[in-house]
Amino acid sequence: MAKLSSLAQFVALAATGIAWSSPDCKAVPGSPGWPTEIQWSGLNTSLSGRLIKPSPPGAVCHPTQVTFNAAECPAVQAEWLTAAWHTTNPVSSIRNNWNNDTCLPIATDPCSGEGYPIYVVNATCAEDVKAGVDFARENNIRLIVKGTGHDYIGRSSAPNSLSIWTHHITGxxxxxxxxxxxxxxxxxxxxxxxxxxxxxxxxxxxxxxxxxxxxxxxxxxxxxxxxxxxxxxxxxxxxxxxxxxxxxxxxxxxxxxxxxxxxxxxxxxxxxxxxxxxxxxxxxxxxxxxxxxxSSAFHTVTALMATKPGTDAYWSVIANVLSQFPTLDEMGISAYSYIAPGFTSAALNITTPVDGFYGIFMLPGLHPENTSDSLTSAIKQLFNTATSSFPQQFETFTNTTSYPDFWSYFEPNYGPLNAGDDGVLGSRLLDGKALTGNLTALADAYRVASPVGNEISAFLVSGKGVHNAKPRGGSNAVNPAWRTAYIHSVLSVGWEPLNEQQKKNQEGNLTDVYIEGLRKLAPDMGAYVNEAYPDEPDWQHTFWGDNYERLLSIKKDYDLGNVLWCHPCVGSENWEVVDNVLCSK
Ligand SMILES: Cc1cc2nc3c(=O)[nH]c(=O)nc-3n(C[C@H](O)[C@H](O)[C@H](O)COP(=O)(O)OP(=O)(O)OC[C@H]3O[C@@H](n4cnc5c(N)ncnc54)[C@H](O)[C@@H]3O)c2cc1C
CATH class of the missing domain: 3.30.465.10 (Uridine Diphospho-n-acetylenolpyruvylglucosamine Reductase; domain 3)
Structure with missing residues (x-):
C-alpha cells in the first residue's frame, strides 16, 4: 500500500512538472534524493526500533486502508472530538485542516493520508531527537516537531516530512x-x-x-x-x-x-x-x-451581563467594560471573558438569545487586600459603571468562589476541550491606547469583529506582570506587543471539512473583516503567534515586532538550509509548499 502511494505521488509530481528532483526542493517519496528502505531501516536501528511509519489515525474507518478496523472506528470517531486524544497519536492534529482533511474518520470521505508525515521518530531522549535531526538534514527531508498536535496554526504537521514526536520524552x-x-x-x-x-x-x-x-x-x-x-x-x-x-x-x-x-x-x-x-x-x-x-489562595468571580439583542447600548457598554480592564489589572485581576451577541446557554437556561458578556475574573490572594470580597466588589463596580447610562436595560449576575490555591481552580476547569473540526483563529493584542483612547472606535471594532452568533474573547492575560517582566538574560523574543497589551482578543471561524468554498469565505471574513477592525484599532500592536491567523499581513512583525530581524539573523546562523521549516515561522519566507513539496522560491 505504501509503495503504491509513493508511486502515485511520483507520477503526479512528474505530471505537474514540479521540480521534484531539484536540489532547491526537499526530497519526497519517489524523488531521487529520498532515502532508500535500507537507509530508513538504518535510522530505525539507531533509534532502537523507535522509527514509526504511521497510518493516518482516521484510516481505521476506511475499508480500503490496511489499518481498517470496523470495531475500532466508532471509538476513534468519538475521541476525534477531544483535544487530549490527538496528543496520544504520533501524527494527529486537533484541527483537521492541518492534515489537509486527507483522512477523516468517515468512510465516505477520501483517505489519501497525504497531509500527514511519512515517518515519525518516537523520541524518548535527546539522542533520539539528534538522530532524527541528523537524518533529515543529511537527506534533505522536511523536518517537523510534534508535541501534542495542539497547534492552532498548523506547524506540527506536514506532508512528506519526517516528524520528531516528543510525547514520550518524559520526566x-x-x-x-x-x-x-x-x-x-x-x-x-x-x-x-x-x-x-x-x-x-x-x-x-x-x-x-x-x-x-x-x-x-x-x-x-x-x-x-x-x-x-x-x-x-x-x-x-x-x-x-x-x-x-x-x-x-x-x-x-x-x-x-x-x-x-x-x-x-x-x-x-x-x-x-x-x-x-x-x-x-x-x-x-x-x-x-x-x-x-x-501557591496562594485563588479567588474567582464568574459573571454574566445581558441585554436584549440588537441595541447600540450593548456595544457602548461593551466598550466601557473593556476600557476598565487596565484598572482591573492594576488591582491584580485577570480574566477570561467573552463578548457574545446572540448568546444562548442551555447550562444557564438562556434559551432566547440575548446580547451577552460573560466570563471568569480571577485574583490570586497574594496580598492581604486581595480577597474574594475585593474581587466581587470590583466586578460589580465594573458592571455598574458600564451600565449606568442605561438604567434597567442590563441584567447582571456574579458568583464568587475562593479556592485554597490555583490548582483547586484549574483541576476542575482545564478541559476537556473540543477538537476534530476545521477552522482557524484570528486575534489581536490591545493596549491601553486602543482600550481607552476612543470608546466609539472600540465599540465599532468589536461590533464588526463579533457578528451575531460568533463570540470573541477578551482575555485579560497581559498587564503588570507581563509589562514589567524580567526574563533571565535581560530580554527574550516574546512579541514586544505583549509588553504594552492588556487584552488578547481571539475569535474562531470554521467550515465543513473538504468544503473549499466555505473555507475561502470564512477565512476571508475572518481576516478581511473581523480582525481588520481590530488591526485598525491597534495598528502598532500585533498578535500572539500561537493563537492567530497564520497568514496575517506582515506576519513577521505582527508576531514578533522589532524582534523579527534579530530572530531572522539567529535562524540564519543556526539553520541556513531550513532543516526545520514551518509557516508562519521565522525565516520561512523564502520557501513555499507547492503540491505538498517544500521548495525554495
Ligand atoms: C485547547 C487549547 C487551549 C490553549 N490554551 C492556551 C493558553 O491558555 N495560553 C496559551 O498561551 N496558549 C494556549 N493555547 C495555544 C498553545 O499555546 C499552542 O497551541 C501551542 O502551540 C501548543 O503547543 P504544543 O507543544 O502543545 O503543540 P504542538 O502542536 O505539538 O506544537 C506547537 C508548535 O511548537 C512546536 N514544538 C512542540 N514541541 C516542541 C519542542 N519540543 N521543541 C521545539 N518545538 C516544539 C511544534 O513544532 C509547533 O511548531 C491553547 C491551545 C489549545 C489547543
Missing amino acids: LSFHDGFEPKGCGFSIDGAAITAAAGTQMLELDGQAHLRNLTIVSGGSGSVGVGGYLTGGGHGALSSTYGMGADQVLEIEMVTPGGDIVTVNECQNQDLFWAMRGGGGSTFGVMTSVTIKAFQ
Missing part, C-alpha cells in the same frame, strides 16, 4: 534554587525541569503537590514545547509574566545536530530566540527549566 524534577549550567551562581526560589513531552496538567498537578504554582495555560493538554516557545499566557501571566519569561534554561538539539544547553551564560542567542521566537524553528527542545512560585 520532571524539582529544584530549591537552580544553578544554570556554566553560570557558577544559583537562581533563588523554586524551579522545575520538565521534559519536552510534559503537558500542563501533569506540570500543574505535580507543582501543586509541592505547594507550588506555575504560569500555565487554560488547557491541561497543551504541551510545554509550543507553549513556551510561542510565549505562553495564562491566568497568572498578568501577575508573573508570560510562560517564556519564567524559563531559566533549555536543553535542545540544534538543526546542526548539536545537543546543547542554552541559558543566560551560554548559547545566549538561542536562549533568547527559543523563548518566544516560535516552535520548530531554532531547534528541538528536549527539556526546559522554569521558575515556580509558592
Whole structure:
C-alpha cells in the first residue's frame, strides 16, 4: 500500500512538472534524493526500533486502508472530538485542516493520508531527537516537531516530512534554587525541569503537590514545547509574566545536530530566540527549566451581563467594560471573558438569545487586600459603571468562589476541550491606547469583529506582570506587543471539512473583516503567534515586532538550509509548499 502511494505521488509530481528532483526542493517519496528502505531501516536501528511509519489515525474507518478496523472506528470517531486524544497519536492534529482533511474518520470521505508525515521518530531522549535531526538534514527531508498536535496554526504537521514526536520524552524534577549550567551562581526560589513531552496538567498537578504554582495555560493538554516557545499566557501571566519569561534554561538539539544547553551564560542567542521566537524553528527542545512560585489562595468571580439583542447600548457598554480592564489589572485581576451577541446557554437556561458578556475574573490572594470580597466588589463596580447610562436595560449576575490555591481552580476547569473540526483563529493584542483612547472606535471594532452568533474573547492575560517582566538574560523574543497589551482578543471561524468554498469565505471574513477592525484599532500592536491567523499581513512583525530581524539573523546562523521549516515561522519566507513539496522560491 505504501509503495503504491509513493508511486502515485511520483507520477503526479512528474505530471505537474514540479521540480521534484531539484536540489532547491526537499526530497519526497519517489524523488531521487529520498532515502532508500535500507537507509530508513538504518535510522530505525539507531533509534532502537523507535522509527514509526504511521497510518493516518482516521484510516481505521476506511475499508480500503490496511489499518481498517470496523470495531475500532466508532471509538476513534468519538475521541476525534477531544483535544487530549490527538496528543496520544504520533501524527494527529486537533484541527483537521492541518492534515489537509486527507483522512477523516468517515468512510465516505477520501483517505489519501497525504497531509500527514511519512515517518515519525518516537523520541524518548535527546539522542533520539539528534538522530532524527541528523537524518533529515543529511537527506534533505522536511523536518517537523510534534508535541501534542495542539497547534492552532498548523506547524506540527506536514506532508512528506519526517516528524520528531516528543510525547514520550518524559520526566520532571524539582529544584530549591537552580544553578544554570556554566553560570557558577544559583537562581533563588523554586524551579522545575520538565521534559519536552510534559503537558500542563501533569506540570500543574505535580507543582501543586509541592505547594507550588506555575504560569500555565487554560488547557491541561497543551504541551510545554509550543507553549513556551510561542510565549505562553495564562491566568497568572498578568501577575508573573508570560510562560517564556519564567524559563531559566533549555536543553535542545540544534538543526546542526548539536545537543546543547542554552541559558543566560551560554548559547545566549538561542536562549533568547527559543523563548518566544516560535516552535520548530531554532531547534528541538528536549527539556526546559522554569521558575515556580509558592501557591496562594485563588479567588474567582464568574459573571454574566445581558441585554436584549440588537441595541447600540450593548456595544457602548461593551466598550466601557473593556476600557476598565487596565484598572482591573492594576488591582491584580485577570480574566477570561467573552463578548457574545446572540448568546444562548442551555447550562444557564438562556434559551432566547440575548446580547451577552460573560466570563471568569480571577485574583490570586497574594496580598492581604486581595480577597474574594475585593474581587466581587470590583466586578460589580465594573458592571455598574458600564451600565449606568442605561438604567434597567442590563441584567447582571456574579458568583464568587475562593479556592485554597490555583490548582483547586484549574483541576476542575482545564478541559476537556473540543477538537476534530476545521477552522482557524484570528486575534489581536490591545493596549491601553486602543482600550481607552476612543470608546466609539472600540465599540465599532468589536461590533464588526463579533457578528451575531460568533463570540470573541477578551482575555485579560497581559498587564503588570507581563509589562514589567524580567526574563533571565535581560530580554527574550516574546512579541514586544505583549509588553504594552492588556487584552488578547481571539475569535474562531470554521467550515465543513473538504468544503473549499466555505473555507475561502470564512477565512476571508475572518481576516478581511473581523480582525481588520481590530488591526485598525491597534495598528502598532500585533498578535500572539500561537493563537492567530497564520497568514496575517506582515506576519513577521505582527508576531514578533522589532524582534523579527534579530530572530531572522539567529535562524540564519543556526539553520541556513531550513532543516526545520514551518509557516508562519521565522525565516520561512523564502520557501513555499507547492503540491505538498517544500521548495525554495
Ligand atoms: C485547547 C487549547 C487551549 C490553549 N490554551 C492556551 C493558553 O491558555 N495560553 C496559551 O498561551 N496558549 C494556549 N493555547 C495555544 C498553545 O499555546 C499552542 O497551541 C501551542 O502551540 C501548543 O503547543 P504544543 O507543544 O502543545 O503543540 P504542538 O502542536 O505539538 O506544537 C506547537 C508548535 O511548537 C512546536 N514544538 C512542540 N514541541 C516542541 C519542542 N519540543 N521543541 C521545539 N518545538 C516544539 C511544534 O513544532 C509547533 O511548531 C491553547 C491551545 C489549545 C489547543
